[in-house]
Amino acid sequence: xxEAREFKYIGQSTIRPDGFDKVTGRANYGADLSxxxxxxxxxxxxxxxxxxxxxxxxxxxxxxxxxLAVATHSDFPSVTDQAIESGEGSLTLLDLxxxxxxxxxxxxxxHAVVAIAAKTSAIAEQALALIDIEYEVLKPVMxxxxxxxxxxxxxxxxxxxxxxxxxxxxxxNVATRLEYKMGDIEAGFKDAEVVVEREFxxxxxxxxxxxxxxxxxxxxxxxxxxxxxxxxxHFDVRASxxxxxxxxxxxxxxxxxxxxxxxxxxxxxxxxxxALILSRKSGRPVKMIMDRDEVFKATxxxxxxxxxxxxxxxxxxxxxxxxxxxxxxxxxxxxSPVMMGCMTAFTxxxxxxxxxxxxxxxxxxxxxxxxxxxxxxQAEFAVEMLVNELAVKLxxxxxxxxxxxxxxxxxxxxxxxxxxxxxxxECLEAARDSKHYQQALAANQGRGVAAGFWFNVGGQSSxxxxxxxxGTGTIVEGSPDIGGSRxxxxxxxxxxxxxxxxxxxxIIGDTENVAFSAGTGGSRTTFxxxxxxxxxxxxxxxQMKQRAASxxxxxxxxxxxxxxxxxxxxxxxxxxxxxxxxxADRTGGQISGRGNINARGAGPSFAVHLCDVEVxxxxxxxxxxxxxxxxxxxxxxxxxxxxxxxxxxxVQGIGWALNEEYIYGxxxxxxxxxxxxxxxxxxxxxxxxxxxxxxxxxxxxxYGVRGVGxxxxxxxxxxxxxxxENAIGxxxxxxxxxxxxxxxxxxxxx
Amino acid sequence: MARVTFSSTQQQFTVDAECEVDASNYRELIxxxxxxxxxxxxxxxxxxxxxxxxxxxxxxxxxxxxxDSEIHFFHFIAGG
Numbered sequence: 001x002x003e004a005r006e007f008k009y010i011g012q013s014t015i016r017p018d019g020f021d022k023v024t025g026r027a028n029y030g031a032d033l034s035x036x037x038x039x040x041x042x043x044x045x046x047x048x049x050x051x052x053x054x055x056x057x058x059x060x061x062x063x064x065x066x067x068l069a070v071a072t073h074s075d076f077p078s079v080t081d082q083a084i085e086s087g088e089g090s091l092t093l094l095d096l097x098x099x100x101x102x103x104x105x106x107x108x109x110x111h112a113v114v115a116i117a118a119k120t121s122a123i124a125e126q127a128l129a130l131i132d133i134e135y136e137v138l139k140p141v142m143x144x145x146x147x148x149x150x151x152x153x154x155x156x157x158x159x160x161x162x163x164x165x166x167x168x169x170x171x172x173n174v175a176t177r178l179e180y181k182m183g184d185i186e187a188g189f190k191d192a193e194v195v196v197e198r199e200f201x202x203x204x205x206x207x208x209x210x211x212x213x214x215x216x217x218x219x220x221x222x223x224x225x226x227x228x229x230x231x232x233x234h235f236d237v238r239a240s241x242x243x244x245x246x247x248x249x250x251x252x253x254x255x256x257x258x259x260x261x262x263x264x265x266x267x268x269x270x271x272x273x274x275a276l277i278l279s280r281k282s283g284r285p286v287k288m289i290m291d292r293d294e295v296f297k298a299t300x301x302x303x304x305x306x307x308x309x310x311x312x313x314x315x316x317x318x319x320x321x322x323x324x325x326x327x328x329x330x331x332x333x334x335x336s337p338v339m340m341g342c343m344t345a346f347t348x349x350x351x352x353x354x355x356x357x358x359x360x361x362x363x364x365x366x367x368x369x370x371x372x373x374x375x376x377x378q379a380e381f382a383v384e385m386l387v388n389e390l391a392v393k394l395x396x397x398x399x400x401x402x403x404x405x406x407x408x409x410x411x412x413x414x415x416x417x418x419x420x421x422x423x424x425x426e427c428l429e430a431a432r433d434s435k436h437y438q439q440a441l442a443a444n445q446g447r448g449v450a451a452g453f454w455f456n457v458g459g460q461s462s463x464x465x466x467x468x469x470x471g472t473g474t475i476v477e478g479s480p481d482i483g484g485s486r487x488x489x490x491x492x493x494x495x496x497x498x499x500x501x502x503x504x505x506x507i508i509g510d511t512e513n514v515a516f517s518a519g520t521g522g523s524r525t526t527f528x529x530x531x532x533x534x535x536x537x538x539x540x541x542x543q544m545k546q547r548a549a550s551x552x553x554x555x556x557x558x559x560x561x562x563x564x565x566x567x568x569x570x571x572x573x574x575x576x577x578x579x580x581x582x583x584a585d586r587t588g589g590q591i592s593g594r595g596n597i598n599a600r601g602a603g604p605s606f607a608v609h610l611c612d613v614e615v616x617x618x619x620x621x622x623x624x625x626x627x628x629x630x631x632x633x634x635x636x637x638x639x640x641x642x643x644x645x646x647x648x649x650x651v652q653g654i655g656w657a658l659n660e661e662y663i664y665g666x667x668x669x670x671x672x673x674x675x676x677x678x679x680x681x682x683x684x685x686x687x688x689x690x691x692x693x694x695x696x697x698x699x700x701x702x703y704g705v706r707g708v709g710x711x712x713x714x715x716x717x718x719x720x721x722x723x724x725e726n727a728i729g730x731x732x733x734x735x736x737x738x739x740x741x742x743x744x745x746x747x748x749x750x
Numbered sequence: 751m752a753r754v755t756f757s758s759t760q761q762q763f764t765v766d767a768e769c770e771v772d773a774s775n776y777r778e779l780i781x782x783x784x785x786x787x788x789x790x791x792x793x794x795x796x797x798x799x800x801x802x803x804x805x806x807x808x809x810x811x812x813x814x815x816x817x818d819s820e821i822h823f824f825h826f827i828a829g830g
Contacts, residue, residue: 163759163762165762178758178759179758179759180757180758181758207830263830264829264830265830267828267830339825340827343824369830370828370829370830371830372830373829373830374828374829374830415757415822415824416755416757416801416822416823416824417801417803417804417805417806417820417822418804418820419804420804420805454829455806455827455829456829457806457808457827457828457829458806458808459808519828521828521829521830522827522828522829522830523829524829598808598809600805600806600807600808601805601806602806700805709829710829710830
């Protein structure tokens, strides 16, 4: 769809179909399933950040009364070095196996070593203490600078840097070096009259989902297995677990429970394959639930990064060159989202000369996982901070400067293609014209502006719509609902069929009753699964017209479909959808529509945020006093949920900017593995986040959808960061801007 | 002729930054460029995403390529 169009249902904020279950506590989450004969699994985790496992003896634990199974890495069949999909920064199968249960070496504090299943959770806990294990403790490597330094302890002696012109002969903690370039970077800086450059640091930050990882599994003697778990992609859980355990996909059913947040962190497996081994060995269903400590220590956070960026411009504001060097922590195994950082860092700008190189670096921390627009917030933080500095040096309004250099239709991206129509200019204009931007700042206040870009993705989605004899129907989709997508699917199907949304019930199918669908992530579900829903709904309508035609003895082409009613253009006849469904048994059986697609044409989404902060200069405490999030949705199917996505992204980014960080001791042990010490923002910390929805339709989606889940977390780091810099008059380089750090900056000790 | 632009990483194997290829679909295009640049990993190319005239396609094997198409390769993008 290239231009705005009128809709009957799209654009309304309907009541969510899953709302009643959630507010009454009836919804079933990852830990809510119990089965007859079920036992409990627990994991022994490494007390060290880096150590060799010299000796492991589980015999005393196995003999402990009530223990029914013990699992170690040796229980995995031989796995090969093949890539598997697990969100951004994917793992190889070998690394995944070594991550879920360590082999020979532990690589981070909390790394899983042994799993035990027992009749009760308490017995399993007691038995963990009976495992005899001897470690040779090694020096941990906790930062990319240390990891890249000559003589650094090497995590993987068999890892050699990829992407170098010459094949290296010595092992390295740098898994990959990559670069993107466009134009002539040296000529670009020669053409510049003003140059800004700075180094930045962003910390390890967790997605902060409220529901811990949990699963209940059952392995049957005939090989038929079942996993119930909290996941963003149950087909990916099936694929990973089946490959790790050597199972046929057809014998493993995965059911996605309701999910209490994921944000990218539930795109891989931790417990599921381990629980299935324990179930296979014990012959009993097994439940495993992580506690919060385990979630922080052993699941994938977002990468900590160190970035250097340099920007040159002419005095008229034309940016002539952008250069960057990004080093991203991958955690214990290769696969950080540094490539995404490189691809997104400069993309909001139409600049002829760009060069960026990236390094994927292993350190002794939990393997990173995707976190909402993986890799982009860290890279764009560095760039947006400098664009604000550049505006000051040029004496320009920061939005005006961005408008002068904004990417638009036809702009060449550093990663290759030219943009189709995009909405960055419209977002910048909306931010400039907002009430927020007109408000004056008070004493000790500062303002930050930042833009953000995310690709959005398509991929495979499968849907079927089964109609009932009374004209109601069920939409069966394969994408777990994290952010209210069931309501959006219901509305898109209703729009296509011309019936009230409430007549269609959307549900999430398991891996056996709906065809393959990629996980919910990458802002793909409303776009891609939405396209599959529309296709399935149009299939239903086509069948409805055919059935009506057969009743009237005319051709389907002579039947029009208007607002859920078939009209005979060759006469006066009309049949409602309910009437056709009621008579379906006499016209060929019940009606079911299908949509199985591999969606292409995802529309990029830009966001622009405004942040005003007030700094208490005696304590360094920062309060966000005004915040506005502007973003291009393409088309907002359900505007309230779109606003919620903008607000959620903004709040997570504000937390990353102000307080959130993993704190490690010199021994590499995580010291703040809980929400008491790892401080995410709560409602009382923040003002209302104003959301402004910009709609520049994506011509490749029937209703113009782009996807809104990710761009909103990108701008806050720099919007907040620069607002603080503006308030205190001291350059900001490192996040989070916690009170001690801000206080030290004010005191000149930063 | 379709115009293929190679990524910086690919240029380690092609030296050329771009080339022109006579192909009517993606499979033919891969055949043509791996024939011209044998150092390129055909299996890896078939696993990569591609942008054809600005439209990002994750599994492009059967995609049609126009005579004036612009082709860019990049790795699969998933998201969070």
